[in-house]
Amino acid sequence: MKRQALIGTIAGLAFATGPATAEIMAEQVAFTEYGEIEQSLSGTPGDPAAGREVMASRALGNCVACHMVSDMSDIPFHGEVGPMLDGAGDRWTEAQLRGIVANAKMTFEGTIMPSYYKKSGYIRPGNAFTGKAATPEQLETLLTAQQVEDVVAYLMTLTE
């Protein structure tokens, strides 16, 4: 825990853009022309174990609905809509993975993969899975800034 806090502080200092734990709001995320996000969204390093949970949970990322991950074989029912994620940590940099998780459409034009850190631009957005319209206050990003960081940290561990 202590070590994490320290890394967080150093990362914050390195960017030197306000407080160490400043969260970047969905509306303010800066993508490079290739869809990468260079800066941590939460300012706090991601926790791979928490990220793994986010990817498995139907209520959170539910990434395994579309992706197979060998390291997650304890979780039942992996889908096949997206590519297998084994080796994703070799194929992509952290900034690229952050961009893909936050808004994959910036990396893969028109992709079917949902955007997990975005708040606007939807057609008939609903209030979660109720089928009812979402009021602007109800419309949250699918994952929090920290959850995106956690997922990215986990994806970085997927090396071959």
Next chain:
Amino acid sequence: VTAFGLGTAAHAIDELVINGEEKLVTETAAPAHLENMSTIRSGWTFRTDETKSLQMDDFDNPGMIFVDKAIDAWNTAEGAAEKACADCHSGPESMKGLRAKLPKWNEDAGEVWTMEMYVNDCRTNRMEAEAWDWNSADMRNMTALIGLQSRGMPMDVAIDGPAQSTWEKGKEIYYTRYGQLELACANCHEDNYDNYIRADHLSMGMTNGFPVYRLKQADLVSQHNRFRGCIRDTRAETFGMGSPEFIALELYVASRGNGLSVETPAVRN
């Protein structure tokens, strides 16, 4: 398929033969208007052998219980006119062929009508009885009974003439990426049929078997309820059952299945 998935034991049953005598078309050439697919397949072809076989014998098909209930309703006088369906239409077999053509343009009404609308028109105007709710058990049962009369006939809805603009509206809905997950019908049922999405084996989302008996719900499910569920799962605000949007979508989706046999009441998981 994945080592983690449900396991797809090679499907041994590949022909849908009902009661050992009636062979249905579950795979055929796509209708000309379909740009991105060359072959269309019924939802039946995507199910496990266990589910498939339930549809092959009317004694095993749990949907038939609901059809029987509708036969009783067919023969029961209701409303101020004290008439039953049977008084004007004789037996349900008089409805043969109708399901394959619905939804269709109704000249008098000046709009596209689904089976539910025809049934309620008779109930309110001819029987002087209460309309049935779109998704009520009475309505689902009756549409199953009427649909069954066309079982085995090829779906053949008209998409041109006065129905064309409704069809185009339905097509637009089919390709619109709704909700916070930004998924269109086409993303799942055109781009990814035969793939698993979590535990679900994605079909082409055809409607030739509706209303279908769903094992998960242990009941008949109407088309609009299915549409509603699929849109809700994209974290979207759905359209209402019986809404103009879903009527248009029903016509468009039906037309994607033109050429497949009517399977009503199909069995799905």
